[in-house]
Each structure stands twice: as structure tokens, then as C-alpha cells.
Amino acid sequence: MTDSDPRVLLTGFPGFLGSALLGRLLARGDEPVACLVQPQYRPLAERRAAELIEAVDGIDASSEPIRLYEGDITEPELGLDTGAFDALESVRECYHLAAVYDLGIQQDLAEAVNVRGTEHVLDAAETLDVDRFQYVSTCYVSGRYDGVFTEAHLEEGQSFNNHYEETKYRAEVLVQERMAEGLPATVYRPSIVVGDSETGETGKYDGPYYLLRLLAAQPAACSVGLSLPASSRTELNVVPRDFVVNAIAHLSAHDDAVGEVYQLCDPTPLTVPPFVDALADAMDHRVVSPLVPKSIARRVLAGIESMGLPAEPATIDYFDHPTSYACPNTRRALAGTELECPPFGSYVERLVEFALEHPEIGDEAMV
Template sequence: MSQQTKRVLVTGATGFTGGALAKKLIERGDKVVALVRKSANVKPLEALGAELVYGDITDADAVQRAAQGTQIIYHIAAVYRTAGHPDSYYEEVNIQGVQHVIDAARKHGVGRTVHCSTIGVHGDIEEIPSNEESPFNPGDIYQRTKLAGEQLFAEAMANGLPGAIFRPGAIYGPGDLRLLKMFKQVKRGFFPLFGGGKNLYHLSYIDDLTDGIILCGEHPNAIGERFILCSNEYDTLKALTATIARQLQVKEPTLSLPVAPLMVAAKMCEALCKPFGIDPPLHTRRVEFFVKSRAFDNSKARRLLGYEPKIGTDEGVKRTIAWYEENDLL
């Protein structure tokens, strides 16, 4: 595979995954163009030497400007589950934004476009482990719009757009803040395992994930395909919290509580808060974290792309904790 310098567009480069991808690409010699909003913290990208194009994924003209002259587009930008956004905003970013990327790739003759989806499109899985062909079962507005964006991109590939789709597992590692709350609670000795922590949880360590993303952008076998990118192992939520506790040298969580009362409380919170545009203190999706299983098969990526995750859960958790401690986050 050629290691010649490429001009590459990364959307979402101020986020965790997009930022890690941009850093890896620049460090190996590629020229990275980053589409960034004016409100974003661009200092890390400036320090790396990325070329910044100011704009938003919802702005078709901005996406066109950023894509001009690039050989590969890595479309990572998305709106995740953040407070206060109406459903229409998820549609603008996670669906219409995908169309803007498709249009720009076609107009500028981009050689390869890679779209980031999510394993969340499978929702609460029935088949364990699930794979790329398993049924879709999105459970919230984020997952529904990510699925719609993925299907839009898949249709474009079917109509000649050279590209690939990847669905990452739960992304973690140095730089991640989404799982910080769980690490903090385990350290403080209070992480109740609602439902007993029997549900399965599948991680994607950031360095392994970015390796897989680059394979989607460069390997000839990736064109026209969808890949699940996750670690080679998965386990129960209880086992994951035990690993975190062991690396933190604290007692592992053992308190098991029934999940049904918590779900009732979450539904009541949402029903009361939504009419007033208030972010509920408790979401049903947070309760589902304790009951929905996530377990996937990455063998397609390993077989077709040579994808080989190197960091197991023990080592990944250890490195993540070290970063949290270095940054006084724990």
C-alpha cells in the first residue's frame, strides 16, 4: 500500500476520534485539511500543522471548499447525544451533512470517501456476536439519524461513489471523556450495577480504531463495503468495571440493583422535562446502558483489510486511566 503523501479531508477533527485520526495521518506525512467551526478549539490542530477550513457540515458550500483537491475524505463529524438539540438538528448534521459530503466527493472526484456510522444502528442485539449483516434496530434519534446517514451513503456507493463505511464500538482511550464518569464512579466506590451488569459491552480502543479507519480509506478491498471496527474481545459490564477497579487499585463494584424502577423514573423525567426543553437529569438511554448488550464480530475487517486490534481491554483501560490522572480528571 502506497505511503505517498496524500491531501486528506477530516470532518469532525476537533472531536475525539477525528482528532486522533488527524494526528495519526499528519504524523505519517499526510496533509490534513480539517473542516472546523469557528467556536471549536482548534489549537491542537494548529499545533499539528493541519490546514483549517472554517465552516459547518450543515453548510454545503463549506464542505465543497474543504473537499477541493483532496484524495480521501474521512467523514467523522456527527452530533452525538448532547442536551438541548431538537430532532431536526440531528437530521441536519447526521443525514443532510452526509449528503453534503457525498456531493463534494462527486464534484471534486475524490478517490475514496469513508463514512463513520455507529454499531448503535443495531440497537439492542439479539444475535451474539452480531456482524455487518445483522438486523438494524436503532433506539433513539441519534441512532435513527446515523442509520439514515449510513443508508444514504450506502446508496451513493451503490451508484458509483468509491467509499467505505465503518461502525465503531464504544470508543475509548487517552483523550476520551465520554466514559470518564464511569471511571470516576468506580474510583469513588459507587457504581451500582443495575440489572447485575450482565449485559455485554464491546470497546474500540482509539489507536486500533484509527488504524482501521485508515485501512478503510486505503485498502482496495474496502471499496463498497461496511465494516465493524472493534476490539477482538468483549465481556460483561460487570467484568469491565472490575477491570477498571483493578487498574485503579480499588474494590470492584458489587452492588446490584433492579433496573425496572430506574427505567420508570427515567421515563417520568423525560416526560416532565421535554415539553419545557429541559435536559432530563435521567435519560432512558442511560438506563439502557445497563441492560442492552453490545457484542460484535470484527472478522470481516480482519479478513478483507488485515485489521488487527493490538490493545486489549486491560492495557487500554490502563492507558486511559494514566491519561485521566495526567490531566487531573479522576
């Protein structure tokens, strides 16, 4: 292996998290990085790669610090031809972020990307005999676990809100099985990822953004939200993108993270009513959220969606989600650093400002 051969393989570029994490990897000198990119996203990947290279001091663009490989994780050997796969034999570390992040995703697509795709990436990592496998899961592998879910939990007999949660759970089970067999892996479980805490920037308006945009579409003097009977004791655990990628960049650089699971969540999240209040205050809206049965709330959101307004009926399941998340392993690992999840109230205004200034961004998943 020479210095010009790729040392890192990244899936999930040019996605929202993958793009930010790639910038951190370049900044710490991990180039060249091989990025697996679906052909339809090649133009976007080229633009983002150029922007990242320009933004990092000391990077020589002529050395091709970012190498784009057209492929597909839903296919064996990542959809690469033999020559392209062989070109990755120098890779020593793999970051697997590619997944379908969509609450309303159909089962067959979620299965193909999140489960079989992860299995194919694991197979590729073992064929390449990597020294480290970094896997981005989600706190919501918990499904509707009733209680406090920590890094020590996974297979708890839980039910799931949707195919996204269930397939991400099954994917992490695959990763942990390989870990038990000796794969030097680390698992990161973000909770609900929102925009950057400093700039508000995001790449997709999903999750809490449906609520934000629904309120923004109504009069400031009186906007109507929704609340379920259990909402007052239901936590909405959100984390900003910069905390997630900074934590992954930090933890992935430490050998003692091998074999560990880290939940990247807010240790003191808001419950639904104060979360809605924080959004309303940042928007200078007066919001009324009547209590309604869940079945009616779901029909209301479906009706709003059919009118072309921002809504996703699947989000209502998170207004009575029975799970709380704790991150003792993460807090121990980050103790003594400056890395900690900021409280939602400290950056909500920036999220709102960005969303209002960028109405052109949609809610489409990158698949």
C-alpha cells in the same frame, strides 16, 4: 492540480478521533489536508494543527500541510462560499468523521448534523468527483438488534436506544445507497471509543467514563454501582482510540477496501459485571452493584445527575443492550498485520489514571 493543492478533505477536526487521524494522514504523506472547521472551534483547530505539524518528522510548516476552512456540514456546499468550495477541486479523497456523539442529543440537532450533514458531505464529494470516500459510522447503527450484528447487517427493522443511534443509522443508509450507485466508499463502524490504550488520553468523558467517574466520586472501601437483571449477559464493547485510527489509516490506504464495511470492535468483549470489576480493580475500589429494575435505575441516574455528579440516564440502556458485535470482515482485512484490538483489561489502568489526573475534561459534545 499542483503539489501545493489540498488532496484530502477531512471533517471532524479538531475532534478527538479527527485529530488523531489527521496525524496519521500527515505521517504517511497525504498533505496538504483541507480541514472543515466550524468558526467557534477555529482557535482550538489552529493550536492542534500546530501541535500535529510539530510532532510529525519531515513536515515543512511553511507549506501549510493543514489548511483550515471555516464551514458547516449542516449547510449545502459545507457552508463554504463559492471561492472556498472551488479551492477544494483538487481534493481526491474525503474522510467524513463530523457527527454529534452524544447519547442524550436532541432529535433536531442529531438530524441536522448526523443525517443532513452527511448528505451534504456526500453531495460535496460527488461534486468534487473524489476517488475515495471514507465514512466513520458506528456499530450502534444496530440499535437494539437482538443477536450478533456483523458488517453484513444494516437495515434489520431494529429499534433504537436514542436519537444518536437512529440518526447515525440513517446516515449510513445514505452512504450505502450512494455506494450502490457507484460512489467509491468505505464504511468504518467503531464500537464505544475510549481513550488511547498507551496513554489513556481522551477528549471527552462519556459512555463508560460516567461509570468510572461515578465510582471515583465514592469511597474506595465501598462504592455502589448499578446492575440490571440482563447485565450478566450484556456485552460492553469498547475499543481504544489508537486501534480505531490505526485501523482506518491502514484500511483506507488499500484499494480493495472500496465498497467494504469494517466493524472496529473488540471480538472478545467483557459483559457488564466483569467490566465493572476491571474498573474497580484499576481504581482499587470495592464495588457493590445491586440488581435493580431498569425504570428505577434510570430514575437513580437522573437524580444523581441533578445533584451535579457524573451521570447520564441514557447510559442505562447499554446495561441490557441485546446486541453482540462481530467483525469477520475486519479480522480478514487485518490478518497478517500487527493491528488488533487489545483486551480491555490490558489498558484499563491507563484509562483510569488519565481520568483521575485530568478532572477538568468534561462530557460536552462538540457540535
